[in-house]
Amino acid sequence: MSEPLLEVVGVSKQFPGVRALDDVSFTLRPGEVHALVGENGAGKSTLIKVITGVYRPDGGEVRFLGRPAAFAGPLDAQHAGISTIYQEVNLVPLMSVARNLFLGREPRNRLGLVDVGRMHREAAEILAGYGITSDVRRPLGLMALGAQQMVALARAVMVDARVVVMDEPTSSLEPREVETLFGVIRRLHEGGVGIVYVSHRLDELYRICDSVTVLRDGRLVHSGALAGLDRVALVSHMLGRPVAEVRREGFTSFAGSHDTATDRPPVLRAEGLSSRYRLAGVSFAVRPGEVVGLGGLLGAGRSETIKAVAGALPLDSGTVEIDGKPLRRPTPVHALRAGIAVQPEDRKAEGLALGLSVRENIALAVLPRLSAAGLVSEKKIDRIVETFMTRLRIKAAGPHQRVGDLSGGNQQKVLLARLLATGPKVLLLDEPTRGIDVGAKAEVQALIDELAAEGLGVVLVSSDAEELIEGSDRVVVLRDGAVVGELRGDQVTTEQLMNTIAVAAS
Secondary structure (H helix, E strand, C coil): CCCCCEEEEEEEEEECCEEEEEEEEEEECCCCEEEEECCCCCCHHHHHHHHCCCCCCCEEEEEECCEEECCCCHHHHHHHCEEEECCCCCCCCCCEHHHHHHCCCCCECCCCCECHHHHHHHHHHHHHCCCCCCCCCCEHHHCCHHHHHHHHHHHHHCCCCCEEEEECCCCCCCHHHHHHHHHHHHHHHHCCCEEEEECCCHHHHHHHCCEEEEEECCEEEEEEECCCCCHHHHHHHHHCCCHHHHHHHCCCCCCCCCCCCCCCCCCEEEEEEEECCCEEEEEEEECCCCEEEEECCCCCCHHHHHHHHCCCCCCCEEEEEECCEECCCCCHHHHHHHCEEEECCCHHHHCCCCCCEHHHHHHHHHCHHHEECCEECHHHHHHHHHHHHHHCCCCCCCCCCEHHHCCHHHHHHHHHHHHHHCCCCEEEEECCCCCCCHHHHHHHHHHHHHHHHCCCEEEEECCCHHHHHHHCCEEEEEECCEEEEEEEHHHCCHHHHHHHHHHHHC
């Protein structure tokens, strides 16, 4: 057996009130694709940060290429041969695509100046291998999130790393891009590169991973070959529940459909939403207690539709009505006052204040309602925060813990708590389970069902076709910013969704 590329030996890490890692060991060998899984808060992100030098362990050690390693930070780890692709694209949106790809290692001419022409040519050639044909001179931020993720992947791979850590790399990718990613992983595997693969999508793990390590509550609970471990057993390890209970509760599926009174008037009606180059006459309605899915590939206009309804995308024409009343001023503030709450796709960039506490983040949207004569009732805030932390099972050391220190799933729950605290009539959810483990995913999905049962109208966007189908009463299918079909009743199937998209593309 080959010598390990990377070893984590008995590592522990403590934060105030939280033991994030407790005597965890992990081994990665050349050419191995090793899955690192567990619920949000299990310690996966902390372990990655220990490996890449963001955190120093309180106990144990990290060994790289047979020698003890104490990296000063991610850049130091990268120079040594460990490259990381994060779930949230960690690049510079205002810089060009080419600049981002070569940042810190730009090709230079004989005078020592950046050879811009060569950089553009090489960037275009490299990215073509990842299915990206966009102008590499454009700012990165103008590209779709999935394309940005592929640029981050290309950047990580081109540094000749011995170890590549991939944290939820497919969360923003469409199926074609996922297949490209898997092709890259196979090439790295054949080249002897070790890959640490973090994902909550079980299908992916069983397609590309050789082995798996499961963390729960900061402890190692299982490590071994993936081929001999079925999905129910894997989820059982992650949740700490008996196999029979996992099988009975069905943690790998959506909670179920909803009883919707089809004769009730819509709580939300969008008519002819148009925005140049983005939306072309999108219309749909949502009734109380109904979950309406927006289907389509990345770039189809799903997120743009969400933003248009929420007043965050300027419209050339079209109207939005809540309970039959037109939204007089299409701005986020007026939409919120009318009862529209939106959870954006990128929770860190557009949703949360990572430097503030859990309490402060939840209270942000309701402060005006809780104040009198300019004074805020601290007791009312405490009651609301306690209510939603309990209802959404937010794992934190307490309400005053900084949101940026929470796991991705718990950050998502904090954002949902803030939205629900506003008492909305319509909830717009853009990728609500992106980057969330199976346990937290089931909780969020069950919460969506519960909210719909209470009469809330929900608009759901998900790149996971199965999740979209199982969680929606109806699916409005989009392509190129226009509605190309609507699935109802028995038509709400994954096959019919794919057929509708394919027919629209032909």
